[in-house]
Amino acid sequence: MNVERADFRLPVRYSGLDDILKRVPVSVVWEITLACDLACQHCGSRAGRRRRDELSTAEALDLVGQIAELGARSVGLIGGEAYLRKDWLQIVAAVRAAGMECDLQTGGRNLTADRVAAAAAAGLNAVGISIDGIGATHDRLRGVPGSFELALAAMHNVRDAGLEVGVNTQINARTLHELPELMGIIIAAGCRNWQLAITTAMGNAADHPDMLLQPWQMMDVLPLLADLAVRGREQGLFLQPASNIGYFGPHESRLRNVMDEEIHFHGCNAGDTVMGIEADGTIKSCPGLPSPYAGGNIRDRRLRDIWENAEPMAFNRRRTVDDLWGYCRTCYYAETCLAGCTWTAHALMGRAGNNPMCHHRALDFESRGLRERLVKVKDAEGRSFDHGEFEIVVEPVPACHG
Amino acid sequence: MAEPGRIPVPLRLCRGCRRFVRIENEACDFCGADLAALEAAHAGDVAALHAAMDALRAAMAAHAAPLPEREGSGVGES
Ligand code: SF4
Ligand code: SF4
Ligand SMILES: [Zn+2]
Numbered sequence: 001m002n003v004e005r006a007d008f009r010l011p012v013r014y015s016g017l018d019d020i021l022k023r024v025p026v027s028v029v030w031e032i033t034l035a036c037d038l039a040c041q042h043c044g045s046r047a048g049r050r051r052r053d054e055l056s057t058a059e060a061l062d063l064v065g066q067i068a069e070l071g072a073r074s075v076g077l078i079g080g081e082a083y084l085r086k087d088w089l090q091i092v093a094a095v096r097a098a099g100m101e102c103d104l105q106t107g108g109r110n111l112t113a114d115r116v117a118a119a120a121a122a123g124l125n126a127v128g129i130s131i132d133g134i135g136a137t138h139d140r141l142r143g144v145p146g147s148f149e150l151a152l153a154a155m156h157n158v159r160d161a162g163l164e165v166g167v168n169t170q171i172n173a174r175t176l177h178e179l180p181e182l183m184g185i186i187i188a189a190g191c192r193n194w195q196l197a198i199t200t201a202m203g204n205a206a207d208h209p210d211m212l213l214q215p216w217q218m219m220d221v222l223p224l225l226a227d228l229a230v231r232g233r234e235q236g237l238f239l240q241p242a243s244n245i246g247y248f249g250p251h252e253s254r255l256r257n258v259m260d261e262e263i264h265f266h267g268c269n270a271g272d273t274v275m276g277i278e279a280d281g282t283i284k285s286c287p288g289l290p291s292p293y294a295g296g297n298i299r300d301r302r303l304r305d306i307w308e309n310a311e312p313m314a315f316n317r318r319r320t321v322d323d324l325w326g327y328c329r330t331c332y333y334a335e336t337c338l339a340g341c342t343w344t345a346h347a348l349m350g351r352a353g354n355n356p357m358c359h360h361r362a363l364d365f366e367s368r369g370l371r372e373r374l375v376k377v378k379d380a381e382g383r384s385f386d387h388g389e390f391e392i393v394v395e396p397v398p399a400c401h402g
Numbered sequence: 403m404a405e406p407g408r409i410p411v412p413l414r415l416c417r418g419c420r421r422f423v424r425i426e427n428e429a430c431d432f433c434g435a436d437l438a439a440l441e442a443a444h445a446g447d448v449a450a451l452h453a454a455m456d457a458l459r460a461a462m463a464a465h466a467a468p469l470p471e472r473e474g475s476g477v478g479e480s
Contacts, residue, residue, distance in 0.1 A: 020408070269407075336411040
């Protein structure tokens with residue numbers, strides 16, 4: 001059924017078949033600096049200090065033009081903390097002048113009213129604020145006491161400036177049980193878009209395995225999110241599950257239903273409609289992916305050349321069921337899903353193609369009285385976007401769960 | 403000209419168990435239901451829902467129409 005919603009417009013970063021056919025990088029996520037004023041326990045890029053070799057203002061502004069030439073519709077600025085780059089408003093203004101939407105994803109610690117007003121004047125469209133859990137939970141995850149209250153204050157500043165405000169939340173062992181209450185808090189604060197992602201075992205998060213969800217917890221996560229999606233919609237909140245949340249199972253339609261119940265996860269978009277840019281000009285097919293996926297650097301090649309011709313950017317469109325392994329290789333959904341989020345699978349298993357963070361898979365194991373558990377077997381080295389390695393243990397479902 | 407991206411392989415929704423199944427299926431691989439029959443029943447339900455909503459909208463419009471005249475009249479304010 002197609003549900004017509006005259007009052008609802010999909011964000012421009014949503015891609016359609018035409019975009020895939022023409023391979024338009026609809027949504028570009030650009031880490032403009034690694035400088036950060038928070039110290040998050042799950043930070044994939046291990047941000048903190050700016051990189052020595054970050055792009056200059058001239059290089060960044062030239063890159064904006066190259067992004068626009070590829071037909072991108074939306075540029076999301078991330079960090080680190082994007083507003084710590086002195087020329088960030090120049091970048092915002094250039095993105096807008098090139099005809100693209102620009103949003104800021106931020107921890108919001110120092111997103112003062114003055115800063116937001118200046119960003120609005122530069123043309124910023126929207127701000128997504130990271131809020132992970134309530135009060136002390138958020139403060140602990142973000143590494144700064146008081147950061148929860150500062151994030152809420154930032155939300156108010158954004159709303160007062162007339163900009164659209166959204167919230168990004170990490171789902172992990174510390175935040176999962178707080179999500180229903182958190183939803184009430186952010187609705188009350190005026191949030192209309194809530195993006196949720198499962199914490200990926202990358203960078204700092206790889207050093208905190210106790211924080212990561214286990215595959216069998218998808219049995220709790222998916223029904224909960226589907227329920228929140230429905231309840232949120234009734235209150236004007238649009239819940240957007242990240243592409244590392246899934247896959248299939250009886251809640252797929254409720255969870256991903258935007259305007260059409262037939263919408264379902266259809267595989268990773270990296271390098272097809274998604275592009276990631278690192279602060280030093282490295283181009284990747286998705287911002288989270290580790291360095292083997294880097295297609296090149298704009299200091300060496302034009303962006304179009306990297307996007308169209310660099311082989312590391314092409315893994316997704318080349319992927320077939322034969323590239324999958326483990327459970328995913330023989331899964332009912334293999335052809336459509338192709339093992340879900342590349343980033344999540346690679347960070348856990350050391351290579352893509354087998355993704356244990358999946359509801360359909362957990363349901364199948366449970367129907368046989370079994371569950372999967374991840375055990376860390378290798379530490380990460382301590383670099384940006386690095387990862388450790390995990391092994392999957394299949395065990396009987398304990399009597400107390402399931 | 404850019405090489406095209408990967409064309410997604412679409413699935414269809416079983417209105418019985420709400421699992422997605424292969425688009426060419428006649429029966430659901432999970433609950434065994436007849437997909438076309440469930441789809442027809444669902445379309446009937448949706449049509450009935452739309453008819454009920456239209457009736458409700460018409461009834462509300464009939465009530466709403468006199469609103470301007472009602473202002474200050476104290477009639478029908480409850
Ligand atoms: S088991 Fe793998 S291929 Fe199957 S639905 Fe889950 S992630 Fe996708
Ligand atoms: S790697 Fe994951 S987050 Fe990145 S585009 Fe693919 S599915 Fe999305
Ligand atoms: Zn079914």
